[in-house]
Amino acid sequence: MTPYLGGVAILLGTLTCVFAAVDPSMIAILLGGCAVAILGLLDDLQPLSPVVRLMVEVVVATGVVLNGVRAPLSGQWMDIPLTVLWIVLITNAFNLLDNMDGALAGIGAVSCGLLSATAFALGQPSPGLLLAALSAACLGFLLHNWRPARMFMGDAGSLFLGFTTSCSAVLLVSQQGGAAVPAGMLLPVFMGVVDTGVVLISRKLNGRSLLRGGTDHVSHRMRRLGLGTGTVVVTLAAVAGLGGVLGLAIVLGAVDATVAMIAAGGAALLLVALFQGVDVYETATAPGAPSQSTRKLS
Template structure:
C-alpha cells in the first residue's frame, strides 16, 4: 500500500508543478475558453489542463516501472504501455478540441479509433456474466470495450461544468475502485495490480489539478483532461476483468468477480446519469446529442440557490455515497450498509434542497399571511340573518 501512496504522491506532485507552465502555454497558443451563454465562469480562462495531467500520469508510470514491487507489471506484458499510449492519444485529441473546437462527429470518431486501438492492444473484457461465465468472442470483446471507454469519456466530459467537479468525482471513484482492485489483487500470489496502479496515479493527478482548479479556477482541464480521466478509470476496470479466468472462478465469488463491469458505471453514476438525461432531453427537442445547454445537474444546483463551491461539494457527496456504497455491499452485511446509505442520503437530500426551501420560505410566509388576512376579513364581515319559518309565523 505504501508503494501505491508513493505513486499517487508522485503523480500529484508532478501535475501540480507543471500546471503553471501548461497555463502559460495555453495562453500562448490561444487555448482560452471564451465566456459562452451556458458557462458559469465570468472571465476567459485557459483550458488544456489535461496536458499537465497527462505529464503527471506519465511521470508516475515511469517511476512505477523502476520500483521492484511493480516493475513486473511492465515486464510481464505490454498492457501498461498500451494504456499509456492510449492516454497520450486521447489527450492529444482533447488538446485539438481545446484549440479548434472539433466537430462532435469527428471527435467521436477519434475516440472510437483510439478505443479500438487500446482494445486491440490487449485491454479487453474477456468474459461476460450472461447467466453463466461465458467467454466472449474477440470481436464482441473489442466492441464492448470500445463502447465502455467512449461512454465513460463522454460522461466525464458532460459533467465537467463547475470548477473542481469532474476532477473530484473521478478522484472519488478512483479511490473506491483502487480499494476494490487492491483487495482483489491480494487473493493472488502477486499483490501488484495494474488496475490499482492506474487508479492511484489517476487520483494523484486529480488532486494535483484540483489545487489549480478549485473555484475560482486558474485553469480548466478542457476536453483534454475530461477525456483522459474517463479513459483511465475505464481502462483500470477493464484490466481487472481481463485478468480473470472464467474457468477458475467459483460461483461463491460471482458478484465480486464481475463487479469490475458494473463498478465503473456506479462510481461514475452522476456523470453517466447526467449524460443520459442530456441525450434524451436534446433528442426529444430534435437537437444533436452534443448540443450544449444549461440543463445539466450542476446548472440545476446553481439555479436552486447553491454557490459553485457548495454545489460541487454536495455533488461530491452524492458521488461518494454511490461509489463507496456499491463497494461496501461486497464486504459488509447488507442491512448495515443500507441503513448507513439511507442516513447519508437523507442528509444529502436536505443539503441539496435547503437553499431552495430557504428561498421559498419568505414566499410561503407571505402567502400564509395573506390567506390569514383574507380569513379574518371574511369572519368580520356581517352576515344577513335569514328568518326561519317559525319566525315568519310569529310575524304573521
C-alpha cells in the same frame, strides 16, 4: 482568458507512475490515454468535428481492448465491441461532466482514489498506482480549478480522465464474472452515467440538439435548486464516492454484487427521472452559471 492547460498538467502528473506499466494491458491504457489527451488538446486549440473525435476514440479504444482490456460480459466475441462502446461512452461522459468549476476534478479525485483502493484490494498494484497518481493529479488541479477557476481542465484533461478511468475499471473486472462485471464497470463512473442520461433524455424530450453545449447538466440543475457552486461540487463528488465505496465493498465481500448492481441501477434511473423535473430551458441563464466555456459538445 483562463487557460485550458489543466489537462496537460494532469496527464504529466499521472505519467510519473509510468513505471507501473509492466504488462501490455497497462501500456495500452497509458498510450491510449495519451492519444485521447492529444485529441482533446487539438480540440481545445481548434474545435474538431464530433465525427472525427468519435472515430479517433473508437480506434484508440479498440486498440486497448485488443490488448486485453476486455469486459467478460458474454464470454463471446461481442465482448470486444461492447467494451469499446462502453469506453467511448464513459470517455465522453466525463467530458460532459467538465461543465462547472471544480466539478470534474472533484469527481475524478474521489472516483480514481477509491478505484485505486479497489485495485489494490484485488491484488493488482499496477492499475492501483496509476489510479492513485491520477487521483492525486486531479486533487492538485482542483486547487487551481475551484471557483473562480484560474485554470480549466479542457478536453485534453476530461478525455484523458474518462478514458483512463473507464479502461482501468474494465481491466479490474476482466478476470471476474457474474454481476461483479457490470457492477465493477458502472459504480466507479456512476456520476458520469447519470449526468449523460439526464442530458440526453432531457434534450430528446425538449427537441434540443444533442451536439450543442448547454447549461442543462446535473450541476446546472442543482444550481437551479438554489445550491451554491461549492455545495454542488462537494455533492457530486460525494455521490461519486458512494459508487466507489460500493464497488470496493463488493471486492471485499461486504456487499453482494447483484444487490449492488440493482441498487445502483435503480438509483441511476431515479436520479435521471427526478432531474427531468428541474426546468433549465425557460430562463436563459441559470443563477450562478459556471464560468467554464460551453463551446464544446457538453
